[in-house]
Amino acid sequence: MTTLIDSRAREAIRSLEGYRPGKPIEEVQRELGLRDVIKLASNENALGPSPKALAALRRATAQLHRYPDATCAALKAKLARRFKLDPSWFIVGNGSDELLVLALRAFVDPGDEVLVAEPTFLIYALQAKAAGARVVTVKSERLRYDLPRMRAAATPQTKLVFIANPDNPTGTYVTTKELEAFLEGLPAQTVVVVDEAYYEFVQAADYPQTVRYLEDHPLLITRSFSKAYGLAGLRVGYGLARPSLIRAMDAVREPFNVNSLAQAAACAALDDTSFLAKTRRMTEDGRRYLSRELGRLGLDVVPSVTNFLLVKMGPKAADVAQRLLRRGVIVREMRAWKLDGFIRVTIGTMPENRRFVQALKEVTGSDPVSQSRGS
């Protein structure tokens, strides 16, 4: 039996369901007695961490007894040069997850409305509820954000809108035109958070360069070092917005929210262009390979601009995920997103992708060899 939540807890959080992360490799090894396990469940970078970031991190360990720089000055200066903006337009977080929470804590009072899509990244609704907000949900249309309907749902009570672009877990994106139409004439008090955690993977010509809208709109863009730069374990992401919005988030931020190794590694990762190029190549190649192979198995794959694919498996999706797990392949089953019938698979290295396809064939009975063996 689980322990109940204490009666001293705020009313708003008493019925919250926690977020369930992807299973770690060690857990699967331990629970199922497997040695060779691959994880394609959390959209991590299969190439490992950026080597330049690792080198910078190792140099920084000697000073770990010192508090981190509370202002993340070096990282902000680097970002400022890159974006040709003043450092006051930036905030750094313990992963971009923290920035989402800081936005809620800065702009949303209990009872305010927060607008989210469904399905999308689960943390938006979860943390908005924790803030005591009234969460207004707009269903996506064919697994793409329905921005016209979200725009229509925005009221003078809407304090915050979350837009994942590209979206997780669908892998789809909203276009420049769609985003511009959404921003046009929004209620004045509405802050728009555009979560661009998968920004670096997108090649589409009509994907918006959101930075252009920062000046004219109360917009927060968040980016991450967890995906393309391979630093998920370190926890570091950044936000861009006009300084008056950044200042509001800084007011609720804990001073030492970003550890020193993350700051050093993120600075170096931004310069690791060859690692980023390699990551993009691997992702493109893997996406093409997986889309083709899954298509051959008669499976629908949602068109993705990210490093993962949402795949329609039919009613046995959860069972397939479980059976893949027993073969040492961790993917995500999607019931927590109300996407029963789907699995989400991260694009891995080519050997990992092949192993996933082979295991999937065995599990779904599409493999001629395993069928003739009668497995």
Add this chain to the structure above:
Amino acid sequence: MTTLIDSRAREAIRSLEGYRPGKPIEEVQRELGLRDVIKLASNENALGPSPKALAALRRATAQLHRYPDATCAALKAKLARRFKLDPSWFIVGNGSDELLVLALRAFVDPGDEVLVAEPTFLIYALQAKAAGARVVTVKSERLRYDLPRMRAAATPQTKLVFIANPDNPTGTYVTTKELEAFLEGLPAQTVVVVDEAYYEFVQAADYPQTVRYLEDHPLLITRSFSKAYGLAGLRVGYGLARPSLIRAMDAVREPFNVNSLAQAAACAALDDTSFLAKTRRMTEDGRRYLSRELGRLGLDVVPSVTNFLLVKMGPKAADVAQRLLRRGVIVREMRAWKLDGFIRVTIGTMPENRRFVQALKEVTGSDPVSQSRGS
């Protein structure tokens, strides 16, 4: 001119003043053109990070592209064995700072009362205000927490009390007897946070073993790896409380709040008993030396059980701190705590302590050599 905070910010945070951390060494080097700078301003461990922790951290870097364990299972298991409690009694934070914020987010609604001492750790009142709480302040008596008056100030509206034990910035502590009397018959809905960031330094026989009260009282104890274990840059601390309280804090926690290197390093640090012993020895020796030398200069030193000393300098305290800075010695001037006339100095290595005393003599004109030189 500073940019104003955005009008979309919550009312509660519009007038918040930020926390000003101690100046980093690099900043002083850059601003004052000094090479040889020592920092005795942030109560860091002058011995550096725990070597066992560093070794564990280096082993963990290869997997940095993976998300951290969201449950901190290994660290909680280790703590559970040490405290002879179930892992469900623990929560791990991005520094114990984060745990203070999680407690506020779990238990305090806008308008609720939060009880804090003055002076004490500034983050309590700052983050309580950010949560929209009504902060009730009880002045300390001769720089010691006045628990009887705090007990009298607790009302049925008091949702949270912060007790730093030992206290920062005074270095004093509340005794077993005082704490027991405080807990006795507290209003039922009041959660008590006892912040024991400096726990490992305390030797006093009447310092409470707060763990004993966890079962019978709605109490959260927080501890840190930033001080005695020398891991301030990594950000990791832990909390202990009955599982129903932990569960409430887990409901508002971001899943990946503690980076993987911090988890690995903290596990190893708990086993680094020789480093901890060395740290305690250095702190005891340094405290004795500094108390004696400062006494000889006719300065009042607040009796401390921690790795820092609060020193009464008189009306020129801020000026003294500034002049020490120009000599490459960073200490804390205390106006932000309304302790005008005081400085706070961290106990360093013996060479650092000597350098501080020498610089102080020069600055205050108590040094016969510098006086004869007319400096």
